[in-house]
Amino acid sequence: MAIQDDTPAQDWEITKKEVNLEEIRAAKVRIKSYVPETPVSRSLYNSDNLGHDVFYKLENFNITGSFKIRGAGNALLSANENEKDSDVIAASAGNHAQGVAYIARILKRSAKIFMPERTPIVKVAATRSHGAEVFLTGLLYDDAYQAAVQYQSKHGGTIVQAFADAAVINGQGTAGLEILDQIPTVGVIIVPIGGGGLIGGIGCAVKTLRPDIKIIGVQTKSFPAMKESLAAGKVTGQTSGMTIADGIAVKRPSSRTLSLAQQYVDEILLVSDDDIAAAIMSLMEKDHLLAEGAGAASVAALQVYKDKIIKLANGKSVCCVISGGNIDVTLVGRIANRGLVATGRMMRLTVRMADRPGQLAELLKAIGSTGANLIDLRHNRHFGALYYSDVDVEIDLETTDFAHQATIRKNLDQMKLNYTLL
16 A cells, blocks of 8 residues: 655755765775675676676675675765764664674674564574674564664664665665776666665766666565655655565655655666566576575566667666575575466466376376476365366476467367366
8 A cells, every 4th residue: 555754855956965976986985895896797698588788787796695785884984983982773674784784893883783574584694693683673674664763762873774874875876886887888777676775876876977878776566665756756655565575675765765766767667576586587597696586676677678678778788786685595495486487387287087097197198298397296086076076186397488388288178178277
């Protein structure tokens, strides 16, 4: 459900004094010894598929597995003398937490991190491994942030915001400077959006130097807050939602990031969780890369909006920002299965047939003749069948694509069998 809080975008004259090319260049110098430059790689598969060079900006190769360490590093390293002895407080869905904890440990500052209860275990464990004290609270980032604010009001300390702070945004913008150096031919940059700090920083750096480059944002259909805020001209968000892209599950942007998006973002595209699952699978199989849901969102947009991206690129290269790779291995298996189903690589059939000798063999022969691989079979006489002489056979199959699945269905139709797809 969408909600509005009547907060307008921050006045642009204020925003451009806080977030600008000079500050981003200063951030690059400031964090250089703490945050090494991340590489780019050319995707052979997506380049062939798109007909243009497609590159990935591999923020999942960062020290803490995501771009967030850039902003966290700049914010903590630029802190004034009065703040340097106070506790560092942050709220995060996982990646900002790790960046803050890592830099705080180097600077010998205590870190208190508030994270949603559903944060992947791998992100919680990694944050604790950097010496931070972690508090799990609420369902989403916004809930954790409110808990962080309450903690600060009671105990003191310095909050490092995940996306709204100007120093954080300038730090994220250093990725944009690297992209321009690494991919001189770039014409489109696709960036995942949660709160909008990454796209705000990249957009500022890139558009200031190369206004011809298109900056395209990506959000999930469950959390389209920035897209809706741009349409409304004020901060708009959601009360709830679910997505496998926890890194961009943010209820609403800030007035500052909305101001930056109004200035620098050309368009925002929406993708589903199934699109993201398919992109994660594609990255693993075709590009040998592991990305979390938020990190794969840019590739999902590339694959779903292929024709639009081709038109926007206008013959130039496309860069997808792989914003993070901190994915729980237990989730990988579940996402892989959804990705296989979404791309026609796996199917489940429930076939109702007469329970008599030889019938099952005929069914398996009809399926096997297509080259499908049998994953699992359940022969159920007790539940589901309509009559005493019927049996339901549930079959899980590995297939090559949707055309292959159509061939299987054609064979079953020729046998005049009743079946359903799950």
